[in-house]
Amino acid sequence: MEDDKSDKIYLINSGKIKVGYITNDGDEVILVILNKGEIFGEKAIFDNDTRNEFAQVIENQTSVCSVTQDVMSELLKNNEDFNVSIYKFIGYRFKKLERRIQLLLFKDTKTRLKEFILELSNDFGEVNPTTKEIVISHPYSQKELATLIGTSRPTLNGMLNELKAEKYISFIGKSIILKIS
Helix, strand or coil: CCCCECCEEEEEEECCEEEEEECCCCCEEEEEEECCCCEECCHHHHCCCECCCEEEECCCCCEEEEEEHHHHHHHHHHCHHHHHHHHHHHHHHHHHHHHHHHHHHHCCHHHHHHHHHHHHHHHHEEEECCCCEEEECCCCCHHHHHHHHCCCHHHHHHHHHHHHHCCCEEEECCEEEECCC
């Protein structure tokens, strides 16, 4: 929770966690939705202050493992490869968050969606060698996608249908098929 002591780092064993904060108006802002194998609470690596974000389970079968700040410090001190991996991961997370903020501030909804689809293709996409399309089997619901690009679910549906009509994307079940030009 926000204002909790920042003394643990968490690894997601299974399921999904959303990380965000509540505005002064009481609105929820989702910063990121994390999946199996990802960490959160990494602020504890840097200091022992209080948290300014919340983390909430969004999938029933979610399991996390906590690591205390002391144990993490020992791991970072005694394992150079682990140390480099953690800092690369944190750097990548900051880079993605900074890009998302720029998109939210300076781009229209359709551009944000297209950029997010490209990001999804990097994270979850596989090229179909036969059709030369990228099949993006992502873990997000439509509501989560809408939240992540800063729009409503109905607006997201409209934009997805526009992109489909423009033959930019298509769908197979929940997967997005990105057309490669």
